[in-house]
Amino acid sequence: DVKVTQSSRYLVKRTGEKVFLECVQDMDHENMFWYRQDPGLGLRLIYFSYDVKMKEKGDIPEGYSVSREKKERFSLILESASTNQTSMYLCASSSLASGDTQYFGPGTRLTVL
């Protein structure tokens, strides 16, 4: 089974702090994604990556950056956290071998005070 893990289930940070959210997948997938999930808005794509050291902006990249130094790991960085970044963050991975189906991690609920 594909396994996508995220470093924290719950995280509380203060405004202005630098925040790192880590995501690791164990199926050698080429593609990795970061979404945020908010009530009434569904999932919105923040950033994605099709290969190591490669990144592309999604629909709402402002205030975020990403890093993919290794194929299995995709990090989301909030350079200076703000209260409007309080949300559920979901990581996903996929590959051609998975038929382009995205597999999701359990999510990190981030609260910025």
Added chain:
Amino acid sequence: AQSVAQPEDQVNVAEGNPLTVKCTYSVSGNPYLFWYVQYPNRGLQFLLKYITGDNLVKGSYGFEAEFNKSQTSFHLKKPSALVSDSALYFCAVSSDPYNTDKLIFGTGTRLQVFP
């Protein structure tokens, strides 16, 4: 612009009755359509997808969905609902025909199945 709509925030159904969760889409070119389910405090799980071929797609846990090109719809169905089907359901469509991975998600529909 590509988009997907789930017109119902919540659907209530009695256990044993058939259920339908609605989804309509708008894309240029051929649509690639997906359904995901999210149980409480869990990530999203893949249910089924339509890429091409038979309009009726069967997926996990007894769910199925019918692709209707003329109505631009991809409704999720199950003949007999279970209480354990209660969850949040998301429809998604590919926004890029050359990269089926890049998905646009609907706002979600909460399914409540009552005993």
